[in-house]
Amino acid sequence: MLPFRDYNPSRTFPLVTIAIIVANVLVFLYMIGLYSEGPTVLNSFVMRASVIPAVITGEAPVGNQLQPVWMTIFTAMFMHGGPVHLFGNMLYLWIFGNNVEDIMGSGRFLAFYLICGILATVTHIAIDPNSAIPSLGASGAIAGVLGAYLVRFPRAQVDTCVFFIFVTIIRLPALIVLAFWFVLQLFSGVAAVAHGSNNQGGVAFWAHIGGFLAGMILVNVFAKRQRTRMTF
Numbered sequence: 001m002l003p004f005r006d007y008n009p010s011r012t013f014p015l016v017t018i019a020i021i022v023a024n025v026l027v028f029l030y031m032i033g034l035y036s037e038g039p040t041v042l043n044s045f046v047m048r049a050s051v052i053p054a055v056i057t058g059e060a061p062v063g064n065q066l067q068p069v070w071m072t073i074f075t076a077m078f079m080h081g082g083p084v085h086l087f088g089n090m091l092y093l094w095i096f097g098n099n100v101e102d103i104m105g106s107g108r109f110l111a112f113y114l115i116c117g118i119l120a121t122v123t124h125i126a127i128d129p130n131s132a133i134p135s136l137g138a139s140g141a142i143a144g145v146l147g148a149y150l151v152r153f154p155r156a157q158v159d160t161c162v163f164f165i166f167v168t169i170i171r172l173p174a175l176i177v178l179a180f181w182f183v184l185q186l187f188s189g190v191a192a193v194a195h196g197s198n199n200q201g202g203v204a205f206w207a208h209i210g211g212f213l214a215g216m217i218l219v220n221v222f223a224k225r226q227r228t229r230m231t232f
Helices: 015-036 040-051 069-077 083-104 106-127 139-152 174-194 205-222
Strands: 002-007 155-166 166-173
Touching: 002 015, 002 083, 015 069, 015 083, 015 106, 040 069, 040 205, 069 106, 083 106, 083 139, 083 205, 106 139, 106 155, 106 205, 139 174, 155 174, 166 205
Parallel strands: none
Antiparallel strands: 002 155, 155 166
């Protein structure tokens, strides 16, 4: 199930949403430039700027990571492991971010986005504090945006590609699309822990879960308007 458009016009220009997308694309282009200099150059940058839970918790030596190491929580939010990783994250942010920014205002939305990203990373670290696997990507922060959207716009209609034997497009309420996404993350996260890991197939599911729940809880703290704008 892949959403690609919602029917929920915003009243304001999504300046921060677009700025975050541009920043992520520029960082990815920078990483491509590093790869052109050699895979070891890119790998060195990834190890330096990604979140490594064992380093954050002091279970592993700092090595070449950024100083102070907590800065990697922010740098990792703007890094991606490949074009599909980048495209998927930016697609979700583009679809759902403008409406969340609309109800918060640009400044509040930026703070909300970063805090959700921080809490997503904290969840990831808490589940597996000894992990030496680098973690990078904007999905934890974007999960917070999805959680906020679910709370404020559950009835907004979303065009979604459904992959089942053949591909079809269905218009569904955001409640179904985003609840399905969250349940998928939850089951995958539980399965990963059952197998003795915080991630499965290179995906930090518990970061997604933590970010999503943070967004659901914090949306009404950051929203400027007290009443939910209903959409049908």
